[in-house]
Amino acid sequence: xxxxxxxxxxxAGCLGANIIDRYGENGNQYLVIDNFAxxxxxxxxxxxxxxxxxxxxxxxxxxxxxxxxxxxxxxxVHSAASYKDPDNWQEDANTNxxxxxxVAKASIRHDVRRFIxxxxxxxxxxxxxxxxxxxxxxxxFSSYGISKAAxxxxxxxxxLPVVSLRLANVTGPRLSIGPIPTFxxxxxxxxxxxxxxxxxxxxxxSDFFSLFDLVLQDDAPTGVxxxxxxxxxxxxxxxxxxxxxxxxxLKTEVPIIPVGADDTPIMVLDATVTEKTFNWKAxxxxxxxxxxxxxxxxxxxxxxxxxxxxxxxxxx
Ligand SMILES: NC(=O)c1ccc[n+]([C@@H]2O[C@H](COP(=O)([O-])OP(=O)(O)OC[C@H]3O[C@@H](n4cnc5c(N)ncnc54)[C@H](O)[C@@H]3O)[C@@H](O)[C@H]2O)c1
Numbered sequence: 001x002x003x004x005x006x007x008x009x010x011x012a013g014c015l016g017a018n019i020i021d022r023y024g025e026n027g028n029q030y031l032v033i034d035n036f037a038x039x040x041x042x043x044x045x046x047x048x049x050x051x052x053x054x055x056x057x058x059x060x061x062x063x064x065x066x067x068x069x070x071x072x073x074x075x076x077v078h079s080a081a082s083y084k085d086p087d088n089w090q091e092d093a094n095t096n097x098x099x100x101x102x103v104a105k106a107s108i109r110h111d112v113r114r115f116i117x118x119x120x121x122x123x124x125x126x127x128x129x130x131x132x133x134x135x136x137x138x139x140x141f142s143s144y145g146i147s148k149a150a151x152x153x154x155x156x157x158x159x160l161p162v163v164s165l166r167l168a169n170v171t172g173p174r175l176s177i178g179p180i181p182t183f184x185x186x187x188x189x190x191x192x193x194x195x196x197x198x199x200x201x202x203x204x205x206s207d208f209f210s211l212f213d214l215v216l217q218d219d220a221p222t223g224v225x226x227x228x229x230x231x232x233x234x235x236x237x238x239x240x241x242x243x244x245x246x247x248x249x250l251k252t253e254v255p256i257i258p259v260g261a262d263d264t265p266i267m268v269l270d271a272t273v274t275e276k277t278f279n280w281k282a283x284x285x286x287x288x289x290x291x292x293x294x295x296x297x298x299x300x301x302x303x304x305x306x307x308x309x310x311x312x313x314x315x316x
């Protein structure tokens with residue numbers, strides 16, 4: 001992507017900041033709208049001067065409209081999402097539904113060339129089959145999943161050139177959600193851990209970008225696509241990789257606890273259609289993916305860890 005005007009909602013977040021990092025030097029201009037609910041403004045300070053930042057919520061329609069009118073984006077990457085308090089349904093709905101509608105309506109007015117949305121695999125709820133094909137019904141059951149699913153449905157009926165990427169757990173610079181930063185931080189601090197009895201798929205940032213490069217192109221297909229290696233690993237597998245990497249000898253076995261009512265036991269996406277459509281395939285295996293992430297934490301540290309699931313009783 002070169003010489004484009006890219007509006008990124010949630011641009012200070014993990015994926016948003018990585019996108020700016022990747023394309024920042026190619027004559028592109030960026031406008032970030034972020035309320036810093038799960039990110040830090042300082043993340044954007046290390047980038048080049050072609051980034052403008054508006055602190056505010058996508059729920060604020062006037063703010064969104066005025067940002068679009070002044071910046072006149074060619075491309076929109078809608079990365080803002082609310083998930084950090086599973087009981088705050090109103091905030092999830094404000095950001096993930098109303099906020100998405102605001103961004104979609106402004107994008108229609110400005111006739112944007114590409115609209116990239118990111119979707120959580122929680123939109124599939126408790127899946128009927130594994131790995132989950134793209135034709136699987138959308139049946140979310142958590143506030144995050146329900147609100148993100150509704151937002152995506154509005155986008156798909158908007159007539160915009162939308163690509164909605166339904167993502168596995170993307171790991172890479174600045175990741176501050178999920179088991180990898182949690183285990184790394186706690187084990188390094190000598191604290192105890194637990195593993196939920198669940199299976200997830202992990203995708204390295206480099207594989208995410210080899211697809212993202214393709215979906216940004218003007219003539220690329222639109223629609224919904226699963227983005228995954230197609231392979232699942234248990235959270236205990238993640239734990240074991242972190243223990244191995246840190247060279248720790250454990251005195252007791254890590255407790256394995258059942259998944260909470262707000263989480264899904266097995267979540268592995270089938271990306272076959274994406275692979276065929278874009279002639280793309282994830283290349284980095286599970287061990288390498290986790291190792292790359294841990295090496296990044298060694299150099300850069302871990303920011304505050306957020307989660308979309310509740311902690312079990314008794315856990316700090
Ligand atoms: N990273 C993954 O593995 C993954 C997996 C599935 C889906 N996703 C989706 O990808 C997108 C980015 O996720 P991420 O991992 O970068 O998360 P993140 O929390 O790092 O980034 C989300 C950003 O949105 C901002 N935000 C929240 N509410 C906002 C609001 N009302 N207005 C403006 N900004 C707001 C946050 O401050 C944050 O900077 C989200 O839509 C998420 O649902 C990510």
